[in-house]
Amino acid sequence: MALNSTPYLPRVQLLLSQKRHALAATELRRQLGEDPHDFVAHALLAVCLLEQEQLAEAQAEAELAIHLAPEYDFAFYALALIEDRQHHPKQALAAINEALALDPNDADYYHLLGQLRLQSGQWQAALQAAETGLSLDAEHADLHGLHARALARQGRTQEAGTAARSALGYGADSSITQAQAGWVALETNRPAEAQAHFREALRLDPTSDFAREGLVEALKARFWVYRTFMRFTYWSASLSDGARRGMFIGLFVLSRFMRPLLIPYLALVYMSWFSDSIFSSLLRFNADGRLALSPEQTRHSNQFLALLGVGVAALITYATALPLPAVQSAGYVSLGLLFPLVGTWRLRHSPNHARSYYAGVVLAVMGVAAIGLDIVGLGELANWAFSAFLIGSIGYVWVFALS
Secondary structure, eight states, X not given: OOOOOOTTHHHHHHHHHTTOHHHHHHHHHHHHHHOTXXXXXXXXXXXXXXXXXXXXXXXXXXXXXXXXXXXXXXXXXXXXXXXXXXXXXXXXXXXXXXXXXXOTTOHHHHHHHHHHHHHTTOHHHHHHHHHHHHHHOTTOHHHHHHHHHHHHHTTOHHHHHHHHHHHHHHHTTOHHXXXXXXXXXXXXXXXXXXXXXHHHHHHHOTTOHHHHHHHHHHHHTTSHHHHHHHHHHHHHHTSOHHHHHHHHHHHHHHHHHOGGGHHHHHHHHHHHHHHHHHHHHHGGGSXXXXXXXXXXXXXXXXXXXXXXXXXXXXXXXXXXXXXOHHHHHHHHHHHHTHHHHHHHHHTTTSTTHHHHHHHHHXXXXXXXXXXXXXXXXXXXXXXXXXXXXXXXXXXXXXXXTTO
């Protein structure tokens, strides 16, 4: 990216390199007070605000920079970073492609393009972006890390290891590079090595969500069941949405005609829904795991364990001590509500998050209504309400399973 030569830029760039984003933002606002049409200052302010998680303001600054200078490639790059942080992959991809159309020789742009391709399961496209970027800057540590991850996702384990070592050779003191090496180790079935890299990444940058999320995954990967399922999810992520739906529907149809397939199919379905929540909850019993889980993950685990505990306790009570319809309904409703709870958590960065949440609220209302009607002795109405809850739960799974 080419920045125009103005007196404030060296100080701002120094502050950005030192991650003093608030001070850099103050300097840029001072400049914009003198020249509100300085598109470079607007674009850099967008980056500062992004790093301070002021995403709406950051997006407004990036869009203003683009409005003032539609030919300024860095403004599109800043916008792509902001859209990516907000989990808007299509918008981020459009912005980074615009930046590359204006300047196809910036290695940082190819790094972001490759990251977006990797997130969408396009391993080969991610690999191509990394290789193109490395042809422009052979010492770009983050591109070496991206290259390694793209190779790992394609099952090219030995090449991925070599690429990860190259990345560490150029940026061993970088939190991002250490975290990339951790993900490569994790994706090539070396969870213990992955933990070491993620811990080093967090030592270098204790605020890195990228490294913290990796450490959580590495800790969960100590369980062979989770590790096996994780490899399946990496493979299935490379399929199109239609192919994934077709695979699950095909397995369901086959299980109806080939009874031995029913148990593996049900295991796959339940792991698809609950593996993350189950193993995150298991980490609550591990000192490293408790520290690695984010407050949001801990809160979700509390909700998951509460519903699971109520459901299991109610069904045991019904079977052993209190055989009342309301107790049985409470058990089944609690366990059934695990689906929208976990489904909404899985879709927390998706446009379908709100729809999933409200669908869960409707199911909860139907379930509570069934329990209440059982308590007051209106058994027939309770059966209708419970049937509606059951049908709604099955419908929820089919609608939101692959969203």
